[in-house]
Amino acid sequence: MRGISRTSLEEVTQRLGTVLESADTAALGRELFEVVALLEREHTLRRWLADRANPAEAKSGLIGELLESQASPSTVMVVGDVVQARWSRQRDLVDAVERAAVFATIARAETEQRLTDLEDELFRFSRLLSGQPELRAALTDDSVPDVRKSAVVEELLADKADPATTSLVTQAVTHPRGRRLEDGLEYFGRLVAERAQRYVALVRTAVALSEDRQERLRTVLARIYGRPIHLNIDVDPSIMGGMSVRVGNEVIDGTVAGRLNDVRRRLAG
Template identity: 65%
Template sequence: MRGLSRASLEEVTRRLDAVLTSTETATLGHELFEVVALLHGERSLRRWLVDQSRTPESKSGLIGSLLESKVSPATILVASDIVQAKWSTGRDMVDAAEQVAVFATVAGLAADQRLGELEDELFRFGRIVAAQPELRAALTNDAVGVGHKRALVENLLSGKVSAAALALVTEAVSRPRGRTLEQGLDHFGQLVAERAKRYIAVVRTAVPLSAPQQSKLQEVLTRVYGRAIHLNIEIAPEIVGGLSIRVGDEVIDGTVAGRIAEVRRRLAG
């Protein structure tokens, strides 16, 4: 998100922070995800709301009438802030609504350590799903009803992860917005990291890293990227040796398998 939309997102987030101090944040997060579903599902509504010839008051009035008696006043306030802001595209507006929904959902985990634990929970569940094709099929099959998927997530995770993790996994499963389940979990993890003002580095290694090695790697990556780094470590024996590190869209591949693959690509070219 850039330019006009980026500035609007920063302002909407700032206004959200003022609301979070005086409302039940779990409810707010849940209701904001319902707003996301409404905006995502109604193309004509999105187009009307991002039309800059419409007045902010008319946009606020419309979203208020659609949500009245269905959600809390706090949710209507945040939704009004979102639709009154200026967005380059309807997609940017929906993405912003999703981001503030995540921020509200995790607001009860203000401590840096607890946000880190949530990042770990989302990462671990993503790896569990990737390793169990039958479970993945049950959670992603379009023929399976949303209610059944939500119940399955509840049975799998209730009491085993934080309420915020349960809410975000349920959202990723039931309303993927065109993402795969793994992409959805990764996306939410990135937003949690954004809330904690750090980046996530997904580290693939053939053997476990010791605590000093992890600390050193965090130190180096923090220096390189200029921001605190949270490590998600995946043990992958197939890479033989070395490390593969992904931070956002950037991949640093220092594995033996990666170097062999590069040689093969050059020979083939």
């Protein structure tokens, strides 16, 4: 987000912290995700709420009427706060509600200092999908009912992952919002890392890294980016040697395959 939307996002995120202190955060997360689905379905409603020409009080009043009998006061408060803010695009408004839903979902894990576990579990599920194309196909098949997809996720992660991880994976599977499943999982992972006040680095390497090399890499990246780094490591023999590191949109490619591709591009040019 940029400009007005970025400022609004920072403000509503800061106020969300006060709500999380006293709310049933798991229930709040579920209800906020339901609001995201509602806004995705109801184009006219979303357009009206995002229109900066409409009074903020009227927007929050409408949200109160729509949600008061179906959601908790905490949900009404959070969504009301979002719709009163100013957004550059309709999608930015929905993104803000989704972001609040993620932060509510992981709030308990955050309090119990288990966010690292959530990051690892989301990444491992993404790797599981890459190794099992039939599973991925089933979870992304529009003809498969969402209730069935949710049951598959629950079966796969039961007693193996934090409940917050299961909730986020289920959301990524059943309400992708136009994202590839892997992209949705990565996005949620970045939000978890943001809540932990660190960046996520996706490291692709031809061979597994020792604990010592991982720690040295974390130290170097933390020095570069000025924030603690969480490593997600993907061992991929196809890159032949070296490693590539992606932090956000920045890529440091030191792989043999990457250098060969660069040579090919130059020759082709």
